[in-house]
Amino acid sequence: MKTKYGTARTVADIIAFFGWLDIIGAVIVFVLSMTSSSGSSTILTVVIIPAFIAVAMGMFMIASGQVIKAIVDMADNSFIMLGNDAVKEEK
Secondary structure, three states, rough: OHHHHHHHHHHHHHHHHHHHHHHHHHHHHHHHHHOOOOOOHHHHHHHHHHHHHHHHHHHHHHHHHHHHHHHHHHHHHHHHOOOOOHHHHOO
């Protein structure tokens, strides 16, 4: 389906992509730090808590991208439902 909001869709995809990168990076750092740690308690504050925060931020970024896509879909569907009247009013 052709959309009038191609830039918004692209921005939503980019935001979601960086959200996934954030989550994947946090998980990799978490796993690497757990395998290389010698059981010290400082690993909790230095790696685990920031990793959980990074995962939460990544989830919010993914959700934001999906919300943008949903809004664009609603705008496209509203435009289709209005039919030719919306095109005449824009001119």
